[in-house]
Each structure stands twice: as structure tokens, then as C-alpha cells.
Amino acid sequence: MINKYFAICVCLALVNTAFASPKIEQWHAENGVRTLFVAAPELPMLDIALTFDAGSGRDAELAGLSQLTHSLLNTGSGKLDADAIAEKFEDVGAQFSASVNLDQSSVSLRSLSDAKLLNQALSTFIMVLTQPSFPKKDFARLKNQALIAIKDEEQRPGDIASKAFYKAVYGDHPYSQPTLGYQDTIQKITIEDVKRFHQQYFVSENAIIAIVGGIDTEKAKQISKQIASSLTTGKKPSPIAEPKAQLPAEDIFIPYPSQQAHVYIGQLGIRRGDPDYFILYTGNHVLGGGGFTSRLMKEVRVKRGLSYSVYSYFFPMQLNGPFVLGLQTRVDQAQQAANVSLETVENFITESATKEELTLAKNNIIGGFPLRIDNNRDILGYLSLIGYYNLPLNYLNTFTDNIAMITQKDISDTFSRRLKLNNMVKIIVGGSEKE
């Protein structure tokens, strides 16, 4: 026992000295589903995630449909009702989850890797995923829950602001709609809508499988085959229309009886795979992505004590995602904090990062690279990302090289081309008009 343990340690030490990225294996099932797999033999557990192009961007006029469909998956399948499904997973310590964002959905399973325990978890997972029965009672109940969840967002000024932000940036584009939907669209959804959504999007042509855990390649292939063959073939959905390149900049104030105002500033940003991605990522690290050392943090929080958190990021999706800058401050300071932030962005666009700032950002991103892939859950996330957005398989291996080559000029050229102050929307939620 002890000898075996030491043997494992030595092997790992050899691998680790090279700071290698995890070895990604990939294959296509007979019906075409792509699987990405990383063996992680150290722990007796397994993570599986299926990613579908079935985010709330696919809701069309029925905002909230994707979310509702996903939340109904584990309420019935074949003869199993919600109780029986929950018991099948939890008897063996497995965890099922389904989540949705604007651009994609993810259905996942975490289980122990012992064959007996895993078999029960996996067969339940596949049933729930491919043959949901969408019971009427649960449909009605989850619609009511969706209405409550929407009300819950309405009592949070931060959520009100975020919704107003997406509306202002995306106009009538599908990305403008909240994932939870609206009260009236939830009311309109029928059980047939849910069934149709599942039928159309939960198909092999629209799926990517990611697997990480304590099994070998052969077993992983067997699992992916089992999942893939249970999906109907279907077809890949046609792309969503591009968002309008430039909506007029807006300055929106929404009163709310809160102590803090939530400020969102931003505009249309970039898509996944954009050639400017690494430059914008690194530049934004200096501007508002790098935590305590970022310019926004220094100007807004450290120097002026205006906000607990202040940040900026690009959110690349299949289509152009937004550039977002956010903060929260006492209501009477909202304009001041927004102005300081905008000035900081303006200075950054005109001056670029200083040489020291760029070096610091590069050292931080490159030096911190091993932290991005130090656990199964994060590796699973990267596999789904690479598969879903069709990024090169060596994405992780080349990540730090892509960062290392960036210059100050790259940043100033790209930021002045991609970010325009007079395109930015500004949303403030909180306080009354007079403040």
C-alpha cells in the first residue's frame, strides 16, 4: 500500500516539474458527438458535463424557456418521478446540475468513480437528459418558482441594474433578455414549448461532452458512447443573428429605495475566438480585471473609498458579448464614482498600460497559470470551453505564450479601436431622482 503510494507521487513530481497542462484526449462518437477527456486518477471521483447551444439566447419571444426546460429535467423520466430521480442520484452520493446562460447550457454530473456507484448515477443522468417526461404538476410548480425568482431579482438593485444594462447594450437582440425571463413570458410558456425546446436542442449534433476524473480512456470512451448514442441526432441550430454593431449610448437612472446605487457602464465587446482576445484580456487585467492592483480598484476603492468592489471584464460569447464595468456605492456618490471610472477608462485608452503595469500583468497571468488548472472542476470547465467554442486543442499549452508576446502598443491600438467612450451606456440604479 505504502509503496504504491510513493510510486504515484514520484510519477507526478516528474510530470509537474514541466508545469505541463493536462493531457487532453478527444474523439468523436459514431454519431459525431465530440468528447474531450482528461484522466485524473488521483481521486476516486468523476465529473461529466454536456454543453449545448441551448442558452437563453435561444428563448426567442418566450424569455425564460431555456431555464424552465433545464430546471424540469430532473422532475420526471420514464417511470421515475422527481423523488425517485433525486434518490437514485443521492443514494450513491452523486450530484446532478443543469445551468443556463445567454450563450449555452450545461448539464452535469459529479459522482464517485467506483463502477457500481457510477453506473447508477450515469444511467439516471442519461435518462434525465434524454428522456425527460416533463410532468404537468412539476411544470406548473416550476413556473410559479420562476415567477418568485424573478420577483427576487426585482428586490435586488444590482440585478435591476444588470438587466437594464443588457437591455441598453442589446436592444431587441436575444441577448437583451434575462435568463429567468419576464413575468408575462413565463405565463405564456406551455408544456409543448418545453418539449419542443428539449427536442430541438438536446441533440447529438448540438452537444459537446467533457469528462474529467479517475477512469481510464477506455472507460471514458464507453461512457461518452453511452451518452452520445442516447441522444437523437437532430441538427445544429442556425446561428443567432449578430447584435446591432452600435446602439446609441444611453444614460439611464432607475430610482430604487436602497442605500447603495449600483453602477454598470459598458458597450458591445468581443466574441470567443476574436484575434484581439488575448490583448484585451491582458489590457483589461491592468484596467479592472487584476484585483487589488488594477487601475479601477486603485482609483475608486483604494484612493477614494467609494466602493467595496469595482471591476471590468470582457464576456466573450459565440456572438459579441459585452464589456462590463461595475461598482456599488452610497447613493449620493453614484455620479462621482461613475465619473472617476469613466475617466480611468478614458486615460487607459489614451495612455495604454505603462511598461511596469504590463510587466506586472503578464507576470501575474503567466505565473498564476497553474492555478487555473489545479482541480478537476476547473479542467472540466476548460474542456467544455475548448469544445464548445472550437478553440484549438492546444489552447492551454499556448495560453501563456499568447500573453507573453503582447506589447504596450498592442494594447493602445486595440483598446482605442474596440472601446469608445461615446458608445458606452451608463446605468445607475438606487436612490431617488434628486440625488
Place this chain on the structure above:
Amino acid sequence: MKVIKITTLLLCLVASSLAYSNAANTHEKIFDNGMKVVVKEDHRAPVVISQVWYRVGSAQEHSGITGVSHVLEHMMFKGTEKYPSGTFSSTLAEIGARDNAFTGRDYTSYYQLMEKSKLEVSFELESDRMLNLILSTDDFASELEVVKEERRLRTDDNPNALVYEQLYATAFLNNPYHHPIIGWMNDLDNLTLEDLREWYKRWYTPNNATLVVVGDVRPKAVFALAEEYFAGLESRPVKASKPRSEHPQTGTRRVTVKAIAKLPYLMLGYKVPSLATAEHDWEPYALSVLAGVLDGGRSARLSKRLVREKELVASAGSGYNIYARYPTLFLFDATPAAAHSVAEVEQALYTEINDLQENLVDEKELARVKAQVIASEVYQQDSVQRQATVIGILETVGLGWQVMNEYSTRINAVTAEQIQQVARKYLVDQGLTVAKLEPLANESQVAVSPEQQKSH
């Protein structure tokens, strides 16, 4: 029945091999100045986390200075003579470390997660700020405003958080869990640099700290490196806090929060012992399993019966912190479904409690709760941060890290009779506090007491 036994057997195997490897991989050392170092090996990835835990949190605070532990945590990033303002964070940013800190009722903890060869940088910085912090007026003025913004964000504009705060303040009169970790706004308004200096001097000394390191490291090398940086730090005697035992509660307490909100909300808190304070040490494990019976996943009773079967609540939960330093609360919370009142939901929770007091939990249900606990113990190993945090908490509340190796076994040993016993003993009216939120539509309905208006 046979299926349950096989599953249970498999899970027992997983649990025992986990406990074995935990015990074999974890090592400790105490330096002459009283500082303890605990190292756990995890060679899955070339990273390491280093955490420094101080035995001080909001539970050590008294009226008038509430929130001081947390404000001091913020000020710990402000600089020393060697690493003046701003350089602490930039030094760590330079090596790609993720760093932050958190304050709880029982602890203040600082951490850096980094590539393994950078561990020394973390030791250099942490050993420096343990004794050499400069507390300057300018930094304090702006950072105090940041903390007030944090309070507004997390509590004042969050109606459910207001209910949570009022529940603890009502349930505990003398027990130091009475006041919130972030402090009352009035105390923050009046906090001084002198308060912080005293607090720093009293609690920040190596004999009141534990260093926890988890990752791709060798214990011997870590001990040697830690010795270099921490063993020479001079320690001061720590004045023990006086005991602040709770005044006996004799009947149910009720509190109502009226705030701008859209949804009602309910919390119940029952006074219970923690593992550190329990007279019988099986009781806290039984309470943990009881929490699992009620809220351990979607198959658990609150989800199955209240959410799905009766459709009384949009969501409901229960929870218990077995590793609290002082006696604590066994919590319930719920958001009623539309068309149902807080009063109905409250009654439904009592019905569930009653069931646990009257009837034994069946074998299958019990096995399922235990399966999930054991699986979670495995899943937890996926994060070095989570592994280090468990060690840090156990050391800081005085239980010792070895307790983590017993956890699965102790949970596995809990019987249906024991669950019934703790339900009968602790989930009773004389230990109960009820807090509810009454949503108000707009500001004109918000009425504060005349006395409070005066003080504004």
C-alpha cells in the same frame, strides 16, 4: 435492502481509505514561540495554498467596537515599513498568487494560493505583517468607508440578510454571536485607529496564530522554511476572553423585520451545542445528520415535502455549523410559495420537527444522508483551499485538525434513535427564536422608532 448494504459498504471503503490518506499526509509542528504549523500534502497539481489563521473574530468583540476584527483584516493589506502601502498586493500579483482574507465569528484568516516554488514569498509577507503593520490615519479613513460600503452591499440592501442579523441578535443576549461579523453601522461610524491598534496588539502574535499549508510540497521543507520566517517572531501573552455564557432562554422569541422587499422570508434558530462545546460528543454529529435528513439534497425532506409535495415554499433549507467555537444555532429558512403565508410555512416546519421527534428516520433515508456526506468528503479533496480551510477552522476553534479524519466514521455511526434524541432535546420552544421579513412596497411605509429618528 440488499442494495443499500452494498452501497453503504462501498462508501465505507471510500471513507476509510480517505481517512487513511488524510492522516498519513498531514503533519504538524509547534515552534518555541507557540506558533503551530500544519502541512498537508496534495501532489495533484504544482500549486500550494498558505493560510495564516488568527484566533480572533467578531466573537471576541464587545459592544461599541463591533466589526473591529473585520476592519483590521482590511487594514492588514495596507503596509509595513518593509512593504509600504500598495506593495503587499503588487508583490503577490507579481508572482501570480491569488490572495485575500476572510473574517468569521471565530477567526480571521489570510491566504495566498500560488505556484509551489513561490511559497517563500507568502511566508515573507505574512511573517512581516504579523507584527509590523503600520496603521495610518489616511489609509484608515478611506478603508473604513470601503467597509461601510461592504455592509450596505451585503446587509443593509439585502432584506434576507437583515433577517439573519436580527435572528442572531435576538437569540443571543450574552453569547458573543449576538452581533454581526461586519459590525453595527453605528460602531463602524465611531471606530478609531486606536481601537484597531489595541486589537492588533492584543491578538496578532505567533502564539495566537496557525499556519496551514496544503499542496505539492514536502512537510520537512515547509517546516524548515516556516521556521526561518516565523519561529523567530516574538510572542506576547494573550489575555484570554472572559466566558460569556448565554443567559438561559425560557420561551420562544420573535422578531419582525419590515423592509423594502418583494418576497416574505422566514428564519428559525434553535440553540444547540457545537462539537467544541457539547457535553456528549455524539450529539453534534447527530445534529449534522439531522440537518442532512432535512436538507441534504433534493431527496431530503424539506425539498421533497415542502417544495414538491405541498408546494408551500419556493425554497427551504436547514443548516448547522458543527465546528463553531461557542454554542450556536440550528437554522431553518424558507421563502413561501405564492399564495402561502409565512405563518403556514412556520407551522409546516414545526410539523417536520415534530415528525423527527415522534418517528425514527428510516434506514434507507439515513443511508442516503450518510452516502452524501462521504461523497462530499471526497469531492472536497478537489480543492486545496477547501482542505486547508477545514484544518484552519478546526485548529482555530480548539478542536485540532485530527478531528477531520474522524468525521466520516462519526457520521456513519449516528443512529436513527440518536437523531430522535437530539430533535427532542434541542428543537424545542424554549430554545427557539423566530425572525420574519414583512416586505414593504415603498419608503413611505418604512417607520423607524422615534428614539432612532432622534439619534440621526
